[in-house]
Amino acid sequence: MNTDNTYTSYTDFLKDKKFIQWQLMPNENLDIYWQSFIGHHAEHKKNIQKAITYLKKIGLNESDLSENERTVLLEKIQRTIRQEKKIKQRKLFWYTSASAAAIALIIIGITLFYPSSVSIDIPDKELITGELLNNEDIQLITSGEAIIFKNDVEVTLNEEGTAEIVQANNETSKVKIDRDKLNSLVIPYGKRSTLTLADGSRVWLNSGSVLEFPAQFSGKKREIRLASGEMYIEVAHNKEKPFYVQTGDFNVKVYGTKFNISTYSGSPQSVVLVEGSVSLQSKDHKELFITPSEKAVYSGSGTFDTQKVDVNQFISWKDGYLSFDKTPMTEVLQQIGRYYNLSFDFENDINLQKRTCTGKIYLSDNLDNVMTIISLLSSTSYQRTENKILITNELS
Known part of the structure; x- marks a missing residue:
């Protein structure tokens, strides 16, 4: 709840949920509260009336709805x-x-x-x-076994090949990760999770996603595979080891960046670049570079259609809206x-x-x-x- 000295303009009242609730859905308690507020802070009366007028005559008029x-x-x-x-x-x-x-x-x-x-x-x-x-369980598949989690999880890999797992109820556990084979994190519809890879790169996995990843990145490059679903990733910079994301139809080469990949079945597959630089390559086609705030949609024939977009529309899911x-x-x-x-x-x-x-x-x-x-x-x-x-x- 705002204090009286935080209202410097009528727009401050329009940001106050309690004020808007009083105007749209008044009740006795709200009436008493705001009448008392006005009685003790007469200097705000003009701005309050202006805010009320805005809600009644302007607020809903900014839409294309008829009267x-x-x-x-x-x-x-x-x-x-x-x-x-x-x-x-x-x-x-x-x-x-x-x-x-x-x-x-x-x-x-x-x-x-x-x-x-x-x-x-x-x-x-x-x-x-x-x-x-029916809600299914999140599965971490490693060493040929599936470890089940009822709630969303945060998985963090360390250099020793161990995964620390924090569940939504703050319960923490540790799991030994297979070093020789790819591991999988399976997120059913209705669930979401995050994964911090061994190099420090952080991945957000949306509902209905399957990500395959190693316990550690050995060799000269870092590779993970999005088998299905959607992910947002912030890749840790390592000039000596380029980062790649594989999908069923194309690969993404990363040059230190933040981006979103969506590969849901029945929806257009796309890559949205937030920051940095990536290139896309499908079989028998040339490497395509995209720039920040650009979306590339896979055509199905190996090519991409690109356009400038508001990236927030494609990554806000990771922040809860x-x-x-x-x-x-x-x-x-x-x-x-x-x-x-x-x-x-x-x-x-x-x-x-x-x-x-x-x-x-x-x-x-x-x-x-x-x-x-x-x-x-x-x-x-x-x-x-x-x-x-x-x-x-x-x-x-």
């Missing part, structure tokens, strides 16, 4: 809260979910866009079904599905591909928080019953 759609959005937030009080047993929406969603919509600037040439009148019968998949810029909602759900081990069926979709999302979705441990934000973004509603999620159209 009617903005009204529906705010009514939906408040209706969700009223329903939660009356039908708690259904557990479809929680007060905290609606609160988090409303605050996210203002502070983060999540915006719903409709293409001007597309009608948003969608038949009510269309829906998306999602299913929570997803960043979008006019991203199709179907792609948003695909990323959410990977992160939370969900399977969405788009066979009877609600034309979400015609809508895009700009902003950030924080990857809360509470899936309902995230699904509530998505339903607000897409003008849909969702219902979660055990391991099933139904997303339906709210517009008629």
Whole structure:
């Protein structure tokens, strides 16, 4: 909570979650708090009123929503809260979910866009079904054995060929790593982990990834293999030993750098360079160099298409949120599905591909928080019953 001397402008109040909650979802306690604040700090009254005016007249107007759609959005937030009080047993929406969603919509600037040439009148019968998949265990495979971990892990290799493993509950253990063969770290959907290699390079592994690596780097080069999934890596500089990442279709040669590789099945394979320099090479094709803030997408025929991008949209997952810029909602759900081990069926979709999302979705441990934000973004509603999620159209 901000202290009174930290409010130097009306924009400081717009950064205060408690203030925004008071404006969007007021209750008796919040009214008492802010009336008392104003009574004790009259010098802030003008900026408070300016912030209130901004929220009412400007905050939601920066989106492409019509006046009617903005009204529906705010009514939906408040209706969700009223329903939660009356039908708690259904557990479809929680007060905290609606609160988090409303605050996210203002502070983060999540915006719903409709293409001007597309009608948003969608038949009510269309829906998306999602299913929570069974969580599998993280596996560290070494010496022909699989060591199982229930939670996300941080694995650190040392020069003695031992891996120190810290689990999410801070439980620590040590495992002897095979020096003669490649070892594997298998991350199922719904889990994530980090790995510090023997040379000090650090790897973040996203859900659904398999990385093969040695206990130590011997010889004149350092090599690892991303068998599937997605990784972000910060490579330790060693001019004498170049670093290589192998994938099934191409290899990446590293010249001291930070970059992201995505090789999910069913999605375009890509490399996004954050810092430094890398080159890409596929079979029978020349080496291709890319520069920072450049994305290279593998074409499938051995060539790459390159373009300048905002790298944060491709690496934010490692910091616990997803960043979008006019991203199709179907792609948003695909990323959410990977992160939370969900399977969405788009066979009877609600034309979400015609809508895009700009902003950030924080990857809360509470899936309902995230699904509530998505339903607000897409003008849909969702219902979660055990391991099933139904997303339906709210517009008629």
